[in-house]
Every structure is written in C-alpha cells, then in structure tokens.
Amino acid sequence: MTARDTRAPEGTAPVPDDLRDTAPGATPTPDRDPRRVLTWFVGTLTAITAAVLVPLAVAGADADAFNATVPLLSWAPTLAAFVAHLGTGRRTPFWRWSAVRPLRTGRVLRTAGLLLAVFVAVPAVTTAVGVATGLVAWRPTDDAAALAPLVLPFALVAMLTVTGEEIAWRGALHTTLARYGLVRATVGIGALWALWHLPLLLAYRAGGDMTGRDVVASMVNLLVAALVIGAARALSGSVWPAAWAHALLNTTLVYASNLVTPASELGDGAFWAVQVVTWVVLGGAGVLLLRAAARRAARA
Numbered sequence: 001m002t003a004r005d006t007r008a009p010e011g012t013a014p015v016p017d018d019l020r021d022t023a024p025g026a027t028p029t030p031d032r033d034p035r036r037v038l039t040w041f042v043g044t045l046t047a048i049t050a051a052v053l054v055p056l057a058v059a060g061a062d063a064d065a066f067n068a069t070v071p072l073l074s075w076a077p078t079l080a081a082f083v084a085h086l087g088t089g090r091r092t093p094f095w096r097w098s099a100v101r102p103l104r105t106g107r108v109l110r111t112a113g114l115l116l117a118v119f120v121a122v123p124a125v126t127t128a129v130g131v132a133t134g135l136v137a138w139r140p141t142d143d144a145a146a147l148a149p150l151v152l153p154f155a156l157v158a159m160l161t162v163t164g165e166e167i168a169w170r171g172a173l174h175t176t177l178a179r180y181g182l183v184r185a186t187v188g189i190g191a192l193w194a195l196w197h198l199p200l201l202l203a204y205r206a207g208g209d210m211t212g213r214d215v216v217a218s219m220v221n222l223l224v225a226a227l228v229i230g231a232a233r234a235l236s237g238s239v240w241p242a243a244w245a246h247a248l249l250n251t252t253l254v255y256a257s258n259l260v261t262p263a264s265e266l267g268d269g270a271f272w273a274v275q276v277v278t279w280v281v282l283g284g285a286g287v288l289l290l291r292a293a294a295r296r297a298a299r300a
Contacts, residue, residue, distance in 0.1 A: 042080075084172070131260065198215075
C-alpha cells in the first residue's frame, strides 16, 4: 500500500494545515474539488437569490421591500455553502470547512484589533484627503456627534447578518480556493461576492434609489474591500475577524459620509475622485494586510 500524494497540483500554492479539508487528527488530504464546490454553491445561491428578488422586481417593489430582504439574503450564502458541503460529499465537519472553528482566540483577538484600527484609519484618511483637496467640504450632519459613540455597537449588531455571508465567502470558499494562493483566492472570491450583490444594486437603480455611478462605485468598493476581508481570514485562520471586518466596513465608512458633502451633491469629477481616493487607501491597506498574511504563512 502506498501513501496518498498530498502535494498541491503543479502551479498552485500548498494548502496550509489549518486550511486543509480534513477533520482534526485525520491524515491531511487536499481540499475538495473546487469546481464541484463552485458548481453547487453558485447554483444554489443563484436559485435562492432569484427566488427572493425576481418576484419583487416583477411586482415593482420599492426600496423598503428590497431592504427587508437583506437579512434573509445575508444568510443565503451560508445555506448555499451547506448545500455545497453536502453535495461534495466529504466527511469534514461543516464548522471546520467554513472556519467557524477551531477558534484560536489569541489570533482572532489580535486580528480583530488590527481590523478596528484599519477601519478607523481608512475613513479618517479618506475624509482628510477629500477635505484638504477641496473634493468635499467639511459638513457634519446635525446628528453626527450623537452617532459617533454608536458606530461600534452598530458594527456588533451588523455581525448578526454579515456573518451569514462570511461563513460562505471567507469561510468555506476561502478554504477550498486557498490551494490557488492567497491573492488569487481573495480576488476570485471578491469578484463572486460583488457579482452576487449586483442584482440587488440594479433593483435599487431601477427604483431610482441609486444612480448608475452609484452601482459601478459600489461594485468596485466590494472588490477592493474583499482584499481587507480576505486578509482578515488569512491572518486569523478564522471566519470571525472577516465578519468583524465586514461589519466595520458597513458602519465606519457610512458614518464618515455624515461628516462631508453628500455624494449625491457631487459632480461626476469630484464623485469619482473621492471614490479613487477611497479605493487607493482601502486597497493599500488590503495589500499590506495580504502581504502580512503571506509572510505569516511562509513562517508557519
């Protein structure tokens, strides 16, 4: 009897032990077939998303109706990942494949603290650059001061929904695609994540609640933010800091918009200039975090 060859396929990156698709104590084996996982996952998620959004679109629902679907759709990726887990027929527990556990508390807390610093620094820098260059004016809303202490509590509440996304995207899919290297996995997952948001964004566009430039900017924002969120997963070996990063993204950047000229009042030139500043700052943070994660993996 010969030992099973557990090396990564030629041209791909080796899979770290904490990303291997095996139960604790079992002989390490390569991840489950990515093509099968993606087929099950994308097919299931597309069906769920269409079942929720298409009837609303046909009925001409307004933004409030679409907003009401967000908590439900946020957990659709987890359901799709679980279906993919069953469909690919591996013995690995779902909680391990999706990086819900094992929970390395020290790494998780350190990464969570680092992400908090990042998502305080990014809106602070982008706001300062926008005001300093005259792209936007310093114009806090009346309730900006009262909202400031609520940003972190809001982020904790937001985790109730965004965790449903991250268990799939930066959990199960990251585990499966890690064999192709951290950057490829992060960018690929980010592209799928952004595409999954597109039908909802187009629904808002059709209802007049978003403009065409808002849709395009939102798609790029998701792609860029995926670098930071993917790095959070890689640095911690857990899905929880990724969910925390996602929640911070949805709260700190939104809060910063209360401090300056609303985007809806900006001309196209200023609007896109502000977006580029945000992409450069947020993307730069993502690249630095991914490099840190790659160095950590190389030392492991």
